[in-house]
Amino acid sequence: MASEAHGAEEGGLVFHPMDQFIIKPLFGGDAIHWYTITNATLWMALAVLAVIAMMVFGTRSRAIVPSRSQSIGELAYGFIYKMVEDVAGKDAVKFFPYIMTLFMFIVMANFLGLIPMSFTTTSHFAVTVVLALLVFVTVTVVGFVKNGAAFLGLFWVSSAPLALRPILAIIEIISYFVRPVSHSIRLAGNVMAGHAVIKVFAGFAAIAVVSPVSVVAITAMYGLEVLVSFIQAYVFTILTCVYLKDALHPSH
Numbered sequence: 001m002a003s004e005a006h007g008a009e010e011g012g013l014v015f016h017p018m019d020q021f022i023i024k025p026l027f028g029g030d031a032i033h034w035y036t037i038t039n040a041t042l043w044m045a046l047a048v049l050a051v052i053a054m055m056v057f058g059t060r061s062r063a064i065v066p067s068r069s070q071s072i073g074e075l076a077y078g079f080i081y082k083m084v085e086d087v088a089g090k091d092a093v094k095f096f097p098y099i100m101t102l103f104m105f106i107v108m109a110n111f112l113g114l115i116p117m118s119f120t121t122t123s124h125f126a127v128t129v130v131l132a133l134l135v136f137v138t139v140t141v142v143g144f145v146k147n148g149a150a151f152l153g154l155f156w157v158s159s160a161p162l163a164l165r166p167i168l169a170i171i172e173i174i175s176y177f178v179r180p181v182s183h184s185i186r187l188a189g190n191v192m193a194g195h196a197v198i199k200v201f202a203g204f205a206a207i208a209v210v211s212p213v214s215v216v217a218i219t220a221m222y223g224l225e226v227l228v229s230f231i232q233a234y235v236f237t238i239l240t241c242v243y244l245k246d247a248l249h250p251s252h
Contacts, residue, residue, distance in 0.1 A: 017195075017196040017197075017199035017200050017203070018196060020119075020120075020195060020196075020199060021120075021123055021124065021192065021195075023038050023039060023040050023124070024038060024039050025037070025038055026038060026039060026041075026042060039119040040119060040121050040124065040126075040127070042119070043109070043112060043113070043118060043119045043120070043121050044109065044121045044127070046112055047105055047108040047109040047112055047121065048105065050108040050112065051101075051104045051105060051108050053069075054069055054072060054073050054076075054104075054108075055073050055076075055077075055104065057069075058070055058072070058073050059073040059074070076100075076103070076104065077100070080096070080099060080100045080103050080237065081093070081096055081100075083099075083237065083238060083241055084096050084099055084241055084244075087238060087241035087242060087245060088241045088242075088244045088245040088248065089245060089248060089249065091248055092241070092244050092245065092248055095142075095244060098138070099237060099240055099241065099244075102131065102135070102236070102237060102240060103233055103234075103236075103237040106122060106131070106187070106232070106233040106236055106237075107229065107230060107233035109121045109122045109127075110122055110191060110228075110229035110230070110232060110233055111226075111229050113191065113195070113229070114222070114225060114226065114229060120191055120192075120195055122187055122188060122191050122232075123188055123191045123192040123195060124188060125184060125185070125188050127188070128183075128184035128185075128187045128188040129180065129184040131184065131187075131236070132179075132180040132181075132183035132184035133180050133184075135180070135183065135240050135243060136179055136180040136183075136243075139240075139243045139244055139246070139247045140247070142244070142247045142248070143246070143247035143248075143250060146247065146248060147247075147250055150250065150251075151247070151250045152250075153250050153251050154172070154176070154246055154250035154251075155169045155172040155173050155176065156169055156172075157169070157172070179243065183236065183239055186232070186235065186236070187232050187235075187236050190228055190232050191228070191229070191232060194221065194224065194225045194228055195225070197221055198218055198221045198222060198225065201214045201217045201218045201221060202214070202218060205218070
């Protein structure tokens with residue numbers, strides 16, 4: 001804040017909204033290797049521990065009158081179970097543990113990223129791309145294992161005129177392989193954009209004239225980010241269910 005105020009006195013603002021996304025080692029030095037424990041590593045581990053705390057320790061009592069943590073865990077369980085069943089079909093329920101894990105990790109990482117001075121792991125494409133590729137590979141393998149060569153029917157639009165089918169098949173193939181790109185960018189882009197905007201408003205708060213407006217804007221954006229944190233986890237999960245449905249029922 002001191003540097004930002006100094007910059008404001010000189011007639012310009014000095015703040016870098018993207019600095020919050022820099023990955024840094026936790027224990028000395030600047031070099032990052034594959035084994036280096038970083039801020040991203042720490043907050044991903046905290047997200048996993050938060051999921052375990054809620055879904056394992058928070059629900060272990062199985063009380064008839066549930067505690068708050070048990071109520072939230074049961075609501076999340078029922079919400080995702082119904083989503084999988086309604087979107088992908090009853091035969092997709094066997095994949096419920098995987099999809100539930102995806103949702104809980106993403107939503108916990110998103111919410112932990114809203115804590116001041118924290119690090120938002122889902123704002124990094126290195127994280128979201130891996131999650132999206134895991135979904136892509138899983139869905140593709142399931143499609144071929146369950147349907148064999150009939151899985152390729154996903155790309156053949158039999159209801160279209162015969163002359164257009166080869167063109168549509170090429171479009172379908174391209175869109176299929178673009179899935180992990182859009183799947184990952186949607187999550188990371190939305191999370192990153194919201195945090196960057198909050199940082200920009202925080203930088204303007206150093207100017208006394210616009211400080212009240214900046215505080216109101218930060219409050220409004222923070223409330224929106226809480227909503228976005230849940231919505232983006234929901235969108236990632238429901239798209240996973242849609243892709244799984246295509247793998248289990250590939251006919252166009």
